[in-house]
Amino acid sequence: MKILRAELIRLELPLVAPFVTSFGREDVRHPLLVKLTVDHEGRQVAGWGECVAGTLPNYSSEYLESAAYVLETFLVPLLLEWQQAHGEVKPEDVASAFPHIVGHRMAKAALEMAVLDAWLRLRDQSFASYLGVKATAVPSGVSVGIQPSIEALLEVVEHYLMAGYVRIKIKIEPGWVVEPVKAIRKLFGDIPLQVDANSAFSLADLEMLKQLDDYQLLLIEQPLAEDDIYEHAKLAGQLQTPICLDESIVSLAKARQAIESVANVIINIKPGRVGGYLTAKAIHDYAYARGVPVWCGGMLETGIGRNANAALAGLPGFTLPGDISASNRFYTRDIVPEVEIVDGQIPIYTGPGVSPVPEWLPRV
Numbered sequence: 001m002k003i004l005r006a007e008l009i010r011l012e013l014p015l016v017a018p019f020v021t022s023f024g025r026e027d028v029r030h031p032l033l034v035k036l037t038v039d040h041e042g043r044q045v046a047g048w049g050e051c052v053a054g055t056l057p058n059y060s061s062e063y064l065e066s067a068a069y070v071l072e073t074f075l076v077p078l079l080l081e082w083q084q085a086h087g088e089v090k091p092e093d094v095a096s097a098f099p100h101i102v103g104h105r106m107a108k109a110a111l112e113m114a115v116l117d118a119w120l121r122l123r124d125q126s127f128a129s130y131l132g133v134k135a136t137a138v139p140s141g142v143s144v145g146i147q148p149s150i151e152a153l154l155e156v157v158e159h160y161l162m163a164g165y166v167r168i169k170i171k172i173e174p175g176w177v178v179e180p181v182k183a184i185r186k187l188f189g190d191i192p193l194q195v196d197a198n199s200a201f202s203l204a205d206l207e208m209l210k211q212l213d214d215y216q217l218l219l220i221e222q223p224l225a226e227d228d229i230y231e232h233a234k235l236a237g238q239l240q241t242p243i244c245l246d247e248s249i250v251s252l253a254k255a256r257q258a259i260e261s262v263a264n265v266i267i268n269i270k271p272g273r274v275g276g277y278l279t280a281k282a283i284h285d286y287a288y289a290r291g292v293p294v295w296c297g298g299m300l301e302t303g304i305g306r307n308a309n310a311a312l313a314g315l316p317g318f319t320l321p322g323d324i325s326a327s328n329r330f331y332t333r334d335i336v337p338e339v340e341i342v343d344g345q346i347p348i349y350t351g352p353g354v355s356p357v358p359e360w361l362p363r364v
């Protein structure tokens with residue numbers, strides 16, 4: 001397969017409601033798409049990748065403009081050089097094309113995803129079948145942002161439960177920890193519930209975090225610094241509720257370190273954060289072989305990334321529901337046919353690739 005053309009497409013998608021986390025508030029998402037036009041023996045197809053970098057460097061040091069710059073200036077030219085030298089490009093080659101580009105995993109992930117998508121379309125193969133996934137749907141969890149009041153939170157949670165979501169995750173931050181959890185437990189009983197701090201705490205908050213042990217949470221996600229594993233390991237020794245790592249897991253090496261040092265750990269796998277679906281699968285395989293639970297995180301993807309995440313989450317080690325919700329959780333209209341929740345599950349796409357609807361793209 002030969003890449004003929006690479007395009008970066010910037011979108012602007014307003015959110016149905018503001019999404020508030022401990023690191024900021026988002027009203028609009030700016031997805032960045034990579035579109036590759038490729039040729040194999042005279043047959044041309046387009047491959048699509050989605051970059052999950054946010055507008056600001058507040059979740060990771062990588063952000064939208066840095067990803068676009070790195071793709072345009074380094075990654076795409078280096079991949080084309082690789083192609084020139086080797087005569088063709090395969091998905092497994094992509095990472096080898098830029099061995100000296102450090103970091104920028106979200107940009108790398110988007111390019112690898114576009115190559116993979118094109119390569120699979122040429123084979124008429126679905127991403128799920130490429131991964132060896134047997135499942136046809138995955139349980140759908142929803143992430144609930146920080147709300148202006150407990151009443152507002154309970155209303156939003158009720159709305160999602162009515163929509164069929166099988167697991168609720170709420171964002172927490174200093175001053176919004178125990179009370180919201182307590183209120184949800186009181187009104188909705190023992191629904192599957194977890195919390196996500198996005199690095200808002202330190203070990204000085206130990207006593208307050210310990211209070212969460214009274215509420216049978218599935219997990220506490222990334223309570224401490226975004227690049228830390230060591231202190232999370234210390235914290236895990238003090239809590240009964242499992243610690244889940246998100247921001248800290250940027251590679252297979254970090255996942256191994258976490259699995260070896262944090263008792264009872266759970267790993268949130270986000271393909272963009274770890275540099276692509278191939279590394280995401282490698283982390284899954286490593287954790288699965290050791291009986292460590294993983295689940296698939298979300299980054300407000302359009303249906304392009306959302307469908308791919310659903311396929312990944314069909315692998316057997318994804319034993320907890322992911323942040324894989326329906327398109328309408330975030331957007332009034334997706335750029336691909338809507339991802340829908342059916343009986344609490346997101347069906348896994350079985351076609352050889354999900355394409356934006358051409359006439360919907362100019363809108364955004």
Ligand code: NPG
Pocket residue numbers: 054059142143196198246297298299300301323324325
């Ligand atoms: O369902 O797509 C989704 C969003 C899930 O809460 C979610 N994502 O910290 O995990 C997170 C958070 C996030 C969103 C992080 C956007 C960074 C950017």
